[in-house]
Amino acid sequence: MLILVSYDVSTETSAGRRRLRRVAKVCLNYGQRVQKSVFECQVNLAQMEMLKNELLDEINEAEDCLRLYRIIEPLEKNLMEFGKFKAVDFESTLIV
Amino acid sequence: MLILVSYDVSTETSAGRRRLRRVAKVCLNYGQRVQKSVFECQVNLAQMEMLKNELLDEINEAEDCLRLYRIIEPLEKNLMEFGKFKAVDFESTLIV
Numbered sequence: 001m002l003i004l005v006s007y008d009v010s011t012e013t014s015a016g017r018r019r020l021r022r023v024a025k026v027c028l029n030y031g032q033r034v035q036k037s038v039f040e041c042q043v044n045l046a047q048m049e050m051l052k053n054e055l056l057d058e059i060n061e062a063e064d065c066l067r068l069y070r071i072i073e074p075l076e077k078n079l080m081e082f083g084k085f086k087a088v089d090f091e092s093t094l095i096v
Numbered sequence: 097m098l099i100l101v102s103y104d105v106s107t108e109t110s111a112g113r114r115r116l117r118r119v120a121k122v123c124l125n126y127g128q129r130v131q132k133s134v135f136e137c138q139v140n141l142a143q144m145e146m147l148k149n150e151l152l153d154e155i156n157e158a159e160d161c162l163r164l165y166r167i168i169e170p171l172e173k174n175l176m177e178f179g180k181f182k183a184v185d186f187e188s189t190l191i192v
Contacts, residue, residue, distance in 0.1 A: 004100065004165055008181075010132045020123075035104045036164060038134060052176070061179040067130060069100055069167050070174040078166040080148070083157040 002071040002079070003030075003048060005039040005055065009064040022058045023066075032078065034085070098128075098167040098175070099144060101135040101151065105160040118154045119162075122147065130181070 010016040031041035103119050106112040127137035
């Protein structure tokens with residue numbers, strides 16, 4: 001299944017940027033980055049649990065917000081893309 | 097249905113920031129902002145078409161990427177939220 005990970009964190013602090021880097025690292029083991037803090041992860045049910053637990057280990061629940069959305073198949077019906085997709089190396093702009 | 101709108105745009109230019117403001121304005125007619133450029137919109141099928149067309153009128157397809165995800169009910173199964181949700185007025189930090 002496709003899991004969309006949306007991670008709302010302040011990147012104005014180095015701690016926030018560090019958490020975003022670590023969240024990105026977790027997500028990139030399962031999928032791709034579609035925005036600075038939005039990721040699409042292709043997982044099965046067991047991996048879904050692992051992904052969730054790994055993410056919960058990285059975030060600061062008192063300050064950040066993590067939202068996981070399950071996108072049901074067929075993706076051609078439930079995922080619409082417009083414009084130009086750019087796989088950008090967001091890390092390079094985040095390292096302080 | 098719940099539509100998740102993810103809008104990848106460079107906010108390093110005033111034109112990009114302007115497009116994000118206009119996209120936000122469209123989305124906020126249908127729902128709430130959950131990140132700087134991620135929105136959750138509650139719509140029916142007709143509104144979904146309107147939302148899509150209004151968004152396509154605002155974005156620059158040569159430069160930006162817009163992704164719409166349909167989140168199927170039940171939301172308690174397909175949307176998981178962790179941490180602290182902050183409804184932030186992102187506009188105030190975007191106006192130049």
